[in-house]
Amino acid sequence: MENALKGIKILDLTQAMSGPFATMLLGDLGADIIKIEPPDGDQTRSWAPPYMEGISSYFMSTNRNKRSLAINLKTEEGKQIFRKLIAESDVLVENFRPGVIEKLGFSYDIARSINKNIVYCSISGYGQTGPMRDYPGYDLAILAMSGLLGITGNPGESPVKFAVPIADITTALFATVSILSALYNRERTGEGQYIDLSMLDSNFLVLTHQLMSYLSTGKNPEKLGSAHSSIAPYQAYKTLDSYIVITVGTEKLWKTFCETIDPGLENRTEFKTNVDRVSHRELLKKEIEDALKKKTTEDIYRTLVQNGIPCAPVNSVADAASSSQIKFREMIINMDTDYGKIRIPGTPFKLSKTPGEIRFPPPSLGSGNEEILQDIGMTSGQIEELYNKNIIFKRMKDE
Incomplete structure (x- = not known):
């Protein structure tokens, strides 16, 4: 069986969680994800401990099914390589603060001038327009600004953050749907397009019935801990023990x-x-x-x-990971890698004809350099020269 997105090449210029999680999902579905990393790597490579066989476990959580190209895009030679990659790619995803990608010289207009059919997705905290476009937007700030944090926790107590960056993950899901929709539209029309994906927009929509409660009554929803505002019990x-x-x-x-x-x-x-x-x-x-x-x-x-x-x-993470249903559904798998044996989450994409697949593990920094550059016609000698000139980089361990 083939993967649904086989043949789709995606340039992943994202870091942290929202962008990498979105591109990981697309990678599970078969897209070729080229993760473009700066010389020191994705910032989450240093979000440790813990490590798994020398790679940050945080980085591992969102970067399987990707090939890493560690390249200095601030150099002209690095930019030339990236232009060649744009010319051969279907999608570009970035999550810099608005304006940064333009300063690098790879705005949507520039990318479209290289490849008129490219689907270009910009993920940012507040979107590319509006009075807050330039504000920094990490997960917790977006949860607070969207209203979601204001309705978490128990009555009369401080807000409680969800234990994973749920605002990032929600944004990633909206980004994935947007990219797939744009690819489908391109299949029909032959035209690429620009996607302005805002974390605030995405998580404001997640308020769903709580927002509608406010819009219909003018009253702020209350904090209810684990309870539901409209259903009981x-x-x-x-219980006796938990x-x-x-x-x-x-x-x-x-x-x-x-x-x-x-x-x-x-x-x-x-x-x-x-x-x-x-x-x-x-x-x-x-x-x-x-x-x-x-x-x-x-x-x-x-x-x-x-x-x-x-x-x-109410399971602990250990309880959930050891449950019979998780095991039966193969939601934890074992992999042999160049840096050791690892266990990682499986894929939820259980399609009958084009299922998701974990084809390769999260990459060490720059491990895909040679293969990716050879794909665009570079020789071994040219690649070696790029190493010597500090244009590309490689590192096996994050520790």
Whole structure:
């Protein structure tokens, strides 16, 4: 079986999380990702420890299925090489602050003059236009600015950041959809285009029903911890030994839940409808935890699942990684690499005809130099000269 994006070449000028995660997804789907790195490498190569066989585990998390070309784009020879790569590529992705790529000499207009059909995606904190275009935008700042951070955490307490850079990851998903849409449009029309992808835009949209609640009532949504603003029971509940998440979204499920946990709950007037249960959320939480406090999470989980109630134990990362479902779905795989044996996440792209595939591991810095440059017609002697002149670089370990 072939990969869906086989034959698509993507120049990846991104660092940190949003851009690399997007290009990694496209690489899983078969695109040839050429990761352009500065002499010292992607900044996340130094976001360590921990390391995995001498490579930063943070870098490893977003850079599989890529070939690394470590090149100094501030030199004229480096720029000439990059122009040749643009001419032969389908997509260019960058996530510099607005204006930086223009100073390097590779704006969309310049890239289009080299390759009129190129799809060019710029990812930035606030977009390429507007009064905040020049502001720096890392994940936490975007979460705060978008309103998402303002509705996290427990009532009356400080905001709580999600434990992974969720604003970056959300942006990456929007970038991936945008790039695939632009490639499909190019297939129909023969024309490339420019994509202005804003982290703030992306995460403001993620407010979804919370934003619509504000727009319909004029009231700010409240912090609810793990609870849901419009459904109850729908949150984490304490058990004898830990916590379990229970999500009861229909009246039919509510009836079954009561029959399973405490039949008396169904007859309480405070809990008769979902509106009633939301209005008495704290009382409902106390009653449910009173019913659960003498049982372990595992016992409760098995009972609820057997009765069709959506629920889950609050797993640690180790618990999740060792679960039978993750193993069965091959979401952790073992790989042999030039720098040692590693374990990395599998791909979620389970397509029947063109599935995603982990073809090669995250690259050491510059490990693709020779292959990439030979692909554009350079000889071994010319490549050796580039090393001697400090135009290209290579390093096997990040430590």
